[in-house]
Amino acid sequence: MTARADHLAAVQRFARTQLAPVVAGWHQGAVPDPTLLRAAAELGLFGIELPKDAGGLGFDFAQKAAVCAALAAVDFGFAMSIVNTHNATLRLHLSAPDLAAHYLPGLLSGQTAACTALTEPEAGTDVAALQTRATQIPDGWMITGQKDWIINARHAGLSIVFAKCGTGDGAAAIGAFAVDLTAPGVTRHATDAGFDQTSLGTGGFTLDAVKLPPEALILPAGTAFLSILSEINGARTYVAAMCCAMLDASITTVATYGQTRHSFGKPLMDHQAWRLTLAQAQTDLAATQALTDRAVAAITGDDPTAQILAAQAKVHAVQTAQRHLPALLHAMGAEGLRPVHALTRHLAAMQSAALTDGAIAPLLERVARLSWPGSRQTKD
Ligand SMILES: Cc1cc2nc3c(=O)[nH]c(=O)nc-3n(C[C@H](O)[C@H](O)[C@H](O)COP(=O)(O)OP(=O)(O)OC[C@H]3O[C@@H](n4cnc5c(N)ncnc54)[C@H](O)[C@@H]3O)c2cc1C
The missing domain is CATH 1.20.140.10 (Butyryl-CoA Dehydrogenase, subunit A, domain 3)
Structure with a gap:
């Protein structure tokens, strides 16, 4: 068997023997036990596409899609939660090496979850209508706005937040920032749906003049x-x-x-x-x-x-x-x-x-x- 086939077989075994016995309670309001996240981390699931020298598995997109499918066969919410942390981890690695050095150990070990926040109460499909705004200040950025319907937001430690920069408007003004969700000025909430999928961890947060260091801007306006x-x-x-x-x-x-x-x-x-x-x-x-x-x-x-x-x-x-x-x-x-x-x-x-x-x-x-x-x- 190839390394990728071995890896996929291990993920399928994890899904069958560790996830399947406990997922039934999750859609009735319970949440995944952190030990499952650690087990997922041991399988390298937070760094599937991350290069090996950065602590990842160095696989390609096809392997990530296969892993997502294997987990979703048992629980879609758990699969989406894992892949959203994975994607934020990869984004940090690619765009913000200094921040990556700080966050990667927690992210790859399953101790810190992450999310990607585009959607707002007044902006969903129409992403360019988002209203969260980041203003440059002498020692970095100040960001204000609201996000909702974000996978992992109810427990994540880190979010990639999309916001308009300066006084600009439209899609070209959107930049992406790494935001520590434990920082002063962040208030978060859980977002529940009638279709219980608590393993998704959906939630949102309000950013009230949250101060960010200059390196928090990971994708400048025009590229995000x-x-x-x-x-x-x-x-x-x-x-x-x-x-x-x-x-x-x-x-x-x-x-x-x-x-x-x-x-x-x-x-x-x-x-x-x-x-x-x-x-x-x-x-x-x-x-x-x-x-x-x-x-x-x-x-x-x-x-x-x-x-x-x-x-x-x-x-x-x-x-x-x-x-x-x-x-x-x-x-x-x-x-x-x-x-x-x-x-x-x-x-x-x-x-x-x-x-x-x-x-x-x-x-x-x-x-x-x-x-x-x-x-x-x-x-x-
Ligand atoms: C479980 C869940 C998890 C999510 N996770 C994330 C996340 O991690 N990060 C994140 O940023 N967002 C997330 N979202 C938000 C998701 O991206 C939005 O729900 C989606 O973009 C649609 O936006 P909306 O719900 O505001 O619907 P709206 O944009 O208000 O649209 C309402 C309806 O109108 C239709 N519509 C909109 N525009 C048009 C048009 N031009 N022509 C025809 N029909 C149109 C849409 O198809 C939809 O059916 C999540 C949503 C859910 C339900």
Whole structure:
């Protein structure tokens, strides 16, 4: 086996033996035990794409997407929480070596979580409308604003915060800052959804004239927005991979149950009308998985088709899973509703997956704009 196959097998074992037994309580309000984060750190999950000489595993995007899928098959929230800390860690390493030296030990060991904060109460899809503002002061920056719906924000120690710099406006004025969420002037809150996914750790914070050192500016105005656009293609793609994994895991759960549960004298699986539900889901999954694999390959290879494939893969994977999960749940009868099975959790996760890293309508708009660049469309 290759190093990457060995690593993926270890992650799958972790998901099966350490995550699966405890996740059922999380969607009912509990949160992951820190020992699981330490176990994830031992598997190198906070530094998958980080070079080895920086303490990471030195793998590529394809490995990260595979790890995300393996974890999401058990719990989407846990997978997203891990990958969000990973991404902030990588961003620090690439853009702020001095800060990285300070934060990396905590981040890579699972002791410190991190988040990436774009969304605000009045700015979601329209990122350029964000209102958080950073003003230069003699000894650095002062930042004021509000963020909400941020994965890990309820417990993270560090956030990459996107804010407008100086008096500028529009996308070109957006810069990115590393903000210590324990600093004076930071007040945080938990953000709960009706679909309980507490392992996501969603929350927000208010920054009230928070002082930052000069080196906190990690992406200057003019570069941050472009960086968001490029990184978000990767995020859309691993979300698509996670949706495929959740649908795949659900099909397996239902198929296994259908072989043991009897009705009218034979296993459910032996009733043709019953197994067609599974066959349809399996067929649509094969198509969306193929599209997702193409997107993963394009992102990994830095291919120019990555942008459109990432948007298409996310739309297709979310919608395929949203279409099939209710039917799969129904196919298990009342048993499917028990939290010990992941079906209701995956169903709820799909609503979050539809929004994170780009909602469906703006993604379709992007597909249209990239497919017919001459036509008049709104900017996304
Ligand atoms: C579970 C979860 C985790 C998240 N994690 C993070 C995070 O870690 N960091 C972060 O910064 N953000 C995060 N978000 C926020 C997420 O990025 C936003 O929810 C998303 O960008 C959509 O913004 P919005 O919810 O404000 O919806 P809005 O922008 O208000 O849009 C509302 C609806 O209108 C549609 N719409 C918007 N504009 C158009 C248009 N031009 N044409 C047609 N339809 C349109 C959208 O598709 C959507 O259906 C998270 C969200 C969720 C639910």
